[in-house]
Amino acid sequence: MADKKEKRFRFVIVGGGIAGVTCVEQLSSQIPSTDVALITASPHIKAVTNYKQVSKTLEEFDVEERPSSVLEEKFPNLTVIHSAVKSLHTQSHSVETADGRVFGYEKLCICSGGRPKLLTQDNPYVLGIRDTDSAQEFQKRLSKAKRIVVVGNGGIALELVYEVEGCEVIWAVKDKAIGNTFFDAGAAQFLIPTLVADKPESAALCKRTRYTTEEPAPGASQSFTADRNSRRHGSGPTEAGSALGPDWHEGIVLRGTEQVSRRVLLEYQCEVKKIFTSEELLNSPQQTLRLENVGSWPVYIQLTNGKTFGCDFVVSATGVVPNTEPFLNGNNFALADDGGLHVDDHMMTSEADVYAAGDVCTACWEHSPLWQQMRLWTQARQMGWYAGRCMAAHVLSEPIELDFCFELFSHITKFFNYKVVLLGKFNGQGLGPDHELLLRCTKGQEYVKVVLSGGRMVGAVLIGETDLEETFENLILNKMDLTPYGEELLNPDIDIEDYFD
Numbered sequence: 139m140a141d142k143k144e145k146r147f148r149f150v151i152v153g154g155g156i157a158g159v160t161c162v163e164q165l166s167s168q169i170p171s172t173d174v175a176l177i178t179a180s181p182h183i184k185a186v187t188n189y190k191q192v193s194k195t196l197e198e199f200d201v202e203e204r205p206s207s208v209l210e211e212k213f214p215n216l217t218v219i220h221s222a223v224k225s226l227h228t229q230s231h232s233v234e235t236a237d238g239r240v241f242g243y244e245k246l247c248i249c250s251g252g253r254p255k256l257l258t259q260d261n262p263y264v265l266g267i268r269d270t271d272s273a274q275e276f277q278k279r280l281s282k283a284k285r286i287v288v289v290g291n292g293g294i295a296l297e298l299v300y301e302v303e304g305c306e307v308i309w310a311v312k313d314k315a316i317g318n319t320f321f322d323a324g325a326a327q328f329l330i331p332t333l334v335a336d337k338p339e340s341a342a343l344c345k346r347t348r349y350t351t352e353e354p355a356p357g358a359s360q361s362f363t364a365d366r367n368s369r370r371h372g373s374g375p376t377e378a379g380s381a382l383g384p385d386w387h388e389g390i391v392l393r394g395t396e397q398v399s400r401r402v403l404l405e406y407q408c409e410v411k412k413i414f415t416s417e418e419l420l421n422s423p424q425q426t427l428r429l430e431n432v433g434s435w436p437v438y439i440q441l442t443n444g445k446t447f448g449c450d451f452v453v454s455a456t457g458v459v460p461n462t463e464p465f466l467n468g469n470n471f472a473l474a475d476d477g478g479l480h481v482d483d484h485m486m487t488s489e490a491d492v493y494a495a496g497d498v499c500t501a502c503w504e505h506s507p508l509w510q511q512m513r514l515w516t517q518a519r520q521m522g523w524y525a526g527r528c529m530a531a532h533v534l535s536e537p538i539e540l541d542f543c544f545e546l547f548s549h550i551t552k553f554f555n556y557k558v559v560l561l562g563k564f565n566g567q568g569l570g571p572d573h574e575l576l577l578r579c580t581k582g583q584e585y586v587k588v589v590l591s592g593g594r595m596v597g598a599v600l601i602g603e604t605d606l607e608e609t610f611e612n613l614i615l616n617k618m619d620l621t622p623y624g625e626e627l628l629n630p631d632i633d634i635e636d637y638f639d
């Protein structure tokens with residue numbers, strides 16, 4: 139490498155996803171005269187558009203894929219380099235790209251995102267969805283499919299299962315309820331009837347008391363069908379490119395070959411035991427397999443609940459692994475338990491002058507009691523922005539404190555076409571038994587859950603057009619003792635906003 143000609147930049151950012159691009163924008167606007175290089179493996183960059191600060195901590199925005207020239211036109215001192223970084227040399231402060239070029243840096247920020255945690259590598263019948271290419275591949279394969287199996291219980295699985303039409307979906311979740319990364323069994327029960335109903339023709343724009351939770355027994359199934367006439371069948375109750383963003387499925391038709399609008403069979407509390415091709419199945423001892431809906435399929439998936447399903451392909455939606463690989467060799471990075479680059483409260487890794495932001499890093503500072511890291515769009519933007527500010531502050535020798543956005547976890551999204559707002563310790567994360575819940579639920583309309591600890595609101599889940607997010611955010615941030623209000627807090631006849639004015 140020593141004989142390779144090196145070009146030096148003051149700031150080098152790796153990754154053209156939301157974290158990297160936001161970091162570049164922040165640095166380039168804060169120090170316009172400085173030279174910045176963005177090295178990215180993907181041909182396009184991700185840009186935040188229509189950014190809206192909804193409240194103190196809640197934010198909403200769209201994400202667009204754009205040619206990198208847009209960024210270079212906006213920031214004359216920016217150079218975009220389209221190649222993947224294949225190695226990092228922290229001693230000499232340089233990176234080498236796959237096309238053999240070497241770039242030196244004064245400060246480096248790694249924003250290389252994550253890659254899908256696939257159930258198995260190199261199986262042509264197992265797909266992960268991460269970027270535009272993999273979403274298009276999924277769409278292509280789906281258009282010829284009669285049945286798919288979706289494994290996973292996070293945001294991607296939730297969206298897929300809701301969006302796919304014309305194809306039977308077997309949905310295997312390891313938990314007792316759907317979506318448990320985002321909400322509890324009560325909210326899951328609220329959302330499930332939506333899987334039975336026909337999807338609105340074009341999804342409505344997201345401008346957007348009673349509580350029963352019957353937990354399914356281990357290995358239990360629930361099935362839901364919505365056909366064109368909305369009748370219900372079934373037995374149950376009612377190097378990669380950038381990660382896709384919230385509306386990744388909009389504008390692509392997710393339709394299989396069948397006439398049915400939606401047919402979902404849920405398998406709870408199970409994981410994948412084995413994946414067979416049809417040939418392997420023929421050679422396996424049949425008596426040990428409990429085949430569901432026998433037929434001839436290209437691939438079969440055996441679940442830990444003993445059932446085996448044949449399908450056209452399997453979607454592995456079981457989370458992401460931080461994309462750290464090209465950066466580790468020869469360096470001494472501290473890694474967190476989840477494999478992310480350990481970053482402190484200035485987004486600095488354990489290597490000098492190397493920062494990291496977005497899905498690739500793990501926030502290892504002492505968190506505010508109301509914040510947790512989740513590998514989400516909003517946090518990628520916030521971390522990229524804050525990393526840019528820290529890098530600038532450090533070269534300018536200015537002090538900088540942890541940004542307010544890390545004070546309270548907040549996220550707005552859309553599941554099953556409902557607006558969903560999550561605040562603070564919305565699932566009582568880390569609170570142990572030391573918390574109580576208040577709930578309000580109107581079937582098909584709204585689900586409101588408040589988490590209280592020591593009489594103070596520490597979290598909330600708001601599904602539907604509740605209009606409560608700002609008030610609840612204030613109540614959480616103010617740490618007000620709400621004991622005197624008791625259940626009145628969720629009384630629908632009281633205008634809570636006036637109450638606390």
Ligand code: FAD
Nearest residue numbers: 153154155156157179222223251381384496497514515518
């Ligand atoms: P990425 O967006 O993954 O960007 C990483 C960048 O690094 C890419 O440009 C890549 O090409 C580049 N790169 C990687 N390795 C190298 C290398 N060696 N050299 C150079 N460049 C490299 N979040 C939400 O908040 N709401 C949602 O509804 C939501 N839905 C999602 C749906 C899907 C299908 C997926 C996959 C994710 C979803 N997410 C959602 C998560 C969200 O997309 C990610 O948290 C976010 O995009 C992470 O941004 P990032 O910039 O850290 O990484």
